[in-house]
Amino acid sequence: MSDLGTTSTAGGPLLEVTDLVKHFPIKSGLLIDREVDQVRAVDGVSFTVNKGETLGLVGESGSGKSTTCRVVLQLLKPTSGSVKFEGQEIAGKSRRDLRPLRREMQMIFQDPYASLNPRKRIGQIVGDQLKIQKIASGKELRTKVEGLLERVGLSPEHYNRFPHEFSGGQRQRIGIARALALGPKLVFCDEPVSALDVSIQAQIVNLLDDLQDEMGLTYVFVAHDIGVVRHISDRIAVMNQGKIVETGDADQVCEHPRDAYTKKLLAAVPIPDPRESRARRERATAG
């Protein structure tokens, strides 16, 4: 973790995370719950995200990537550590104090089937936060939401539809419109394409790319698929068992990994090239 922020071409740090820790207690006992052990979901994680860049967070399930996102966003209270957004400490702030910050930081979720309220219309799903944050109402709200829907590749006529009327890819577009409604600076994308078909994955990745260029967004992109992470990220942080084991420029990490775990992870990714994967198998049996 020595080369944090060295290779980025983007502006200064937008988010600084230092020694972030989140432990979940394991309780046991019949009458009195005693804490017998802890799950060290996030165990001393530090990273910076610069303005306009994409930091990829990659790791296997259970490595603590999603928990890291949730703790940074203060959706979960950190056990210890510091999270600074634009130089301002946000760890330990109350919900009320965090509310203005919600405009700046948003999240896109993995499962487009579970992350949209089935009883709400698309217009409400995307527009409610504009109302809560008292940014727009009435006709202005509607125009704004319709504009957002169009921007993410949906039609303004979808305003009054329900989530079940949409396919997985379209639902993910709704999730993106919702995350962008408040004009955030930083967007956490938690496995945004892993539930989608291959052809739709490429569409969503391209859409996220375009939106970043257009709106000057900064992304923290979390995924287990190292190929997707490398495509979209400027820098990559590899997580294993609650710790970041390697950080660096995206191509650098994928082509010349230094950490043993990163090497193992990369070696397991199937190569969509039969000759290459045959050669790799032969090398493996020879070695």
Added chain:
Amino acid sequence: MSVTPETAPAPAGGAGGGPLLAVENLRVGFATEDGRVQAVDGVNFTLEPGEVLAIVGESGSGKSVTAQTLIGLTRSPNSHIEGSVRLSGEELTTKSERELQKVRGSKIAMIFQDPMTSMNPVYTVGKQIIEAIRAHDSSVNRRDARGQAVELLGAVGIPDPERRVNDYPHEFSGGMRQRAMIAMGLALEPSVLIADEPTTALDVTIQAQILHLIQDLNRSRGLATILITHDLGVVAEVADRVLVMYGGKVVEQGTLDDIFYDPQHPYTWGLLGSLTRLDQPRPHRLPQISGAPPSLLNLPKGCAFRPRCPHEFGKCSEVPSLAAHLLEDPKHLDRCWLDAEKKRQLRQVEPNRIGLEEPV
């Protein structure tokens, strides 16, 4: 459950020199409230012992329905199945449910995507394997069956199988559960294994282990495998031949190298182009396939891929037949009207990259 002695032994190869499994003009339709859905529309393929056939496609392409139909899992009052499925020359589509039960498990086994939901949580893993063994052969006593279960768990790489056989599914990790599913599938020594997205729910390191396991079993036991997946990386690792499905039809079919190095159908190009590959420099933008897969209720007229294909022309309003268009390779079939020479130009979006893009 009563089990009658098997009428014919399951030979390792096809009887009389024919293929082990032959599927001819398989069509599966479902009557729904909104009309008839033709989920599978004329699929043909053969499978030889020891071979891995990959069926590739997106959701709704008919790949899972094809596989499930082979062992009669899609039979229901609202389904309509046509065509023929022959295992070692024996027709399966006309068999009664009771006769099919003798085929399932003992001759054709299937493993599913989600190892969490495909096991019964209230029985131990061992009990579930023992049940499968004894259901097909009641002469095996409980102790021998348990011995077999331990042996199988060991064979698929579960450490300390003697102890783990008594574990419940929740005590297994995702990868171990999938191994246990494979062990269960192999319990009756089938000649065909159908694996429906066997690694999709698993981490990459576990995925690699499971794929190697399937490969080893193929070699050591001559097990023929049908691998259903949407991941071309997985296909490149293990398959020998590939079927690409779209809108219920096979749009391209060939050897592994045919599909990866000389793909003929624009949909295949699109799939290859959509990959985020670690072995190549990253493109500025992924050459995406626009639009969404078609609804099977309302398939486009002519070629089903036409609305998403940047290379469509007048002829595409007629359905192209699945045929060989390459003189040098009569076994490489595709469903596209474009001229073979023209395809070679169109599919090359960058010097080293095949994909689907609007010609400039």
